Amino acid sequence: MSPLTLILTCLAGWLAVGLAGVFFARRFFFVARILFPAGAALAIGVAAAALASIFSDPETAILPLGLPGLPFHLRLDALSAYFLCLLGAVAAGVSIYAAGYLRRREGSATPGQQCLLYHLFLASMCVVLLADDAYVFMVAWESMALSSYFLVTSDHRIAEIRRAGYLYLIVAHIGAIGILLSFGAMSGGEADGYTFAAMRTHELGGWLQSAAFLLALAGFGAKAGLLPLHVWLPEAHPAAPSPVSALMSAVMLKTAIYGLLRVAFDLLPEQQWWWGALLLGLGLATAVFGVVFSTVQSDMKRLLAYSSIENVGLIFAGVGLSLVFAANAMPLLGALALTAALYHCVNHAFFKSLLFLTTGSVLHATGQRNLGRLGGLIHPMPWVAWLALVGVIASAGLPPLNGFVSEWLLLQSFLFTPQLPHGYLNMLLPVAAGAVALIAALAGFAMVKFFGVVFLGQPREEALAQAHDAGTLERIGLVWLAAGCLALGVLPNFVIATLDPVTQLLVGSGFANSAGKGNWLLLAPISEERASYNALIFLGGIVACTGAVFVAVRSLFHGRLRRVDTWDCGHPVAGGRTQDTAEGFGQPIRQVFAPFFRITREHPSPFDREPHYRIVVEDPLWHLLYLPLARLVEFGTRLVGLLQRGRIAIYLMFSFVTLLALLMFTTR
Amino acid sequence: MDIDALLPQFAAQLFELFAALALAPLLTGWVNQWRARLQGRTPPPLLLPYHTLMKLFGKEPLLAHNASSLFRVAPYLIFSCMALAAAIVPTLSSELLFAPAADAIALVGLFALARVFIALAGMDIGTAFGSLGARREMLIGFLAEPALLMVFFTASVISGSTSLATIVDTLAHREFHIYPSLAFAGVAFTMVSIAENGRVPVDNPATHLELTMIHEAMILEYSGRHLALIEWAASLKLFAYSCLGIALFFPFGIAQTLGPGALAIAVALMVGKLALGGFLLALIETLSAKMRVFRTPEFLGSAFLLAVLAVLVHLLLEGSR
Amino acid sequence: MNAWLSTLPGLPFAGQLINLCAAIMLLIAFAMLSQRRISSLIRLFALQGAVLCLSTAVVAQSTGQDHLWWSALITLLLKVLLLPWVLRRLVQRLSVKWDVETLINIPTTMLVGIGLVIVAFNVAQPISELAGTITRSTIGIALACVLLAFLMMITRSKAVPQVVGFMSMENGLFFAATSATYGMPMVIELGVALDVLVGMVVFGVFFFHIREKFDSLDIRHVEEKARHD
Structure with missing residues (x-):
């Protein structure tokens, strides 16, 4: 069976699972404990088939579906396969988690309906990645938007959620119009111009080509959360149930990046360097905006949603840099930047879904999304806390986990900027590299805030002591994703080898051969003298050193310990209220980046009986x-x-x- | 690579690691002595940091009731991060076993990892001071980290590599050349290292005043061996930063071969340079007044922008060559 | 011109020294931009003059143009010794110590400064290709120094920093002249030096007058007065 057939079989399987969910809507146990794990198994099938097909030639199929005379054209090439692999691997973890996460009476939609929509969502994302003509692409794109809309509003009795869903739907449709027009521009007005194969051969004029690119940028940017079309993202992600937030953030945003890559590198025959510069600028602006806002949020899912905006911005910046290089006929550097961007796609998919799922567990255990009412959860929920720590370290871009590798590659590609033939751009690229460094550091701030306020310290509410840890199925899902973060972090050369056909396809060059150079563990793009990083030795060094110090201290001195009350410089400790609130922790950022925000403050007057201090930070x-x-x-x-x-x-x-x-x- | 080539590298690596572990408290003691002398106080003994460490290791740690396991793991992790950092920096020789495993960016990542853990440990007990310190530490971190990275970038565009060993080789062992961009980078680096090591215009290592303390606020709840490890890690951090400064800006004399003679010269030169550096640090600390916490972003923001400028100046003045 | 210059021995090193001076000039320009204290500002100005003097001397030594020694001497006397002394006296007499208020906060100013540097470097690119000297890339830096001094004048609300900015702007111009074309004719240099001196005297008189009139050196008072008139 060929990989494409296998993937299509899995797709059909997802549809069957979804329909079964509707038929057995009453039987909760069957839906949650059988159907979702089955979906996860199918997801692994998709990932495995896609992985197998990355190194083989593109495969096409024509399905006799749809309108008469308009069959579905499907194509599985390296780019599709890479993203399908991402989708399958992440969806497997999320589905297993969802199997444990689903509750009998939660929200307005029944588990059966959620099962249908969830698998429909997965299947439509899959078809988006496989589509080989504008028609099936748009059909899948719209069904993806609709199914995710219904998933977001599955708790539709709450007005806030309805509002978030509405906003999401509007922006999604504006984006879809952009994509449709872009396809229209590329089809060249011919009858069968709607297939991607025909678009690849069309010779477009200069301005028409740029128009198609800009329309695609607007359309896909709206879905990915690019500035200024990001507003739906921090509303919709918190509103959705956690597995859905995880999927949206991890996979759906990546389909937009896939779409843009497909249009910019594959469908449009020649690239302009200013597209890349625009994309780079927009991406960095988005990333700075996202990370600055994520540090001042007090809702844990909103914090993560803004962090998603940041990561999407970074990915766009990498794609932009790659476009600049590709347009200036520097394929090797283009491949490096593109590898960084694509690597970050899969990294973000893993750590962000992991973090969203941990917020789901916290939400179920405490009923709280507000950081100001959480705290100290590492004691009742050790599993969730330690797995969240993995996601936090990965998300903060720290070695030896995966977030660091892609940021390292991105910084390297900035550093290898040779003399580009554009004066201003040449001078601005170091500034852009500085911005990337700043973004990475600010992400660390946001993540310390997230983890520290939710899991560390004293509980800010009394009820938190009764919180329970995640169930077995949830733990399996979380462990799967955390293991992914670790594996992607310590085995970068495997991922880069996988990315080689993709960059070969898009920019005509790869550097898997020079990256490995016989040493399977050492990551060294271009050459070992220029830059190298060995994650496994790095991890081994930290672990060995920590262990050695531990043993040495115990054997040379002693291992005694006494539990006492908290000292706190002699101040009496009165419960958890003296700790920083979420707002308090973000205060330095609010002060430093004050012009970014629209801040409204209400100060208490000295004569108030019940003084209230209120601060609202909004998106200007x-x-x-x-x-x-x-x-x-x-x-x-x-x-x-x-x-x-x-x-x-x-x-x-x-x-x-x-x-x-x-x-x-x-x-x- | 064959074993014969690896063995001396391994030996050099171990030697450097243990040299750093042994010498780091001495540097701290030296700086403290000079601080006291310059401020007209009777200087403490040079070896006082060693006594403190031994005393702390011998004591029984007191742990708050609600301290989690993260709180207990953190000192070990922070210590090993700093030890590794000191091992990565080519202090004595640029032929190190560990050099290809981690470049300048990874070094910044290592410092950041330690920072994240110390901030999380500060928040773990849930006291007002702990979270205050963590917040301020992260505030300093988010500006110091990119500034440090940009300093490395300057050195990297000069030498065409982010590998610290290659950078040092380029700067120290090729034909002499003035790099104006390093002047900018040097100023930025000095500012960053002052902030990162909790030195006077930014933080004061000798204070427990709630309005000003940053590093001390986070580690208030630590005692016994945990505190000893953290103190030692702080010394190691100062040591690593000093060695970095030497490696980037005054690299002359770092051994390129692994012969005992070259290493001996390198050790002697390094001790001399560190002594001078420590004195200069004490001088800076004595001459400047502690800033308000909210002046710190301005200070570090300037450092960051200077480091960016360094790259630009390199492109203009040195790029054409 | 190019041919005989490049045959001189040791010039590459002199070129490197001039480049270093250029970088330090720029560094000082940025330091001035971020300095709040007036006394430090004056000290930085003197330092900038010293660097300028040094670079002029280096150019004089390496090219053998004797009149540059004179201009180095003038720079030393005027910008390193005399003007800072006068300014310091002024500040003492007027008892202004601080210039806490800047109109825009300092990191933003520095960010704008970086933008200016990028613009200056790119604008100077075609000019420096015309110049025949080997240190021609310093023109970009000199231009950046001029723009930064200008920026400092814009962002300060007190009169003394503005005057320092004005004179530092002249430093940048002078630097461009020496490093790019190996000095202007002596007459022009003397004229410019005289101009600055006269300007200084005029400003000095002006300060006292503002103070007498408004009891403050904040130029916003003058602006208000102008609006009311």
């Missing part, structure tokens, strides 16, 4: 861009509303006038 873009836009749209609709008089005679008159005008126009 919402007020500067979206609200005026909404007002404009409202104004426009009111103008149109003037036509609506509610009398049939007037409506008939409109039709009559239109008819007359058309007659005069056509018979002229």
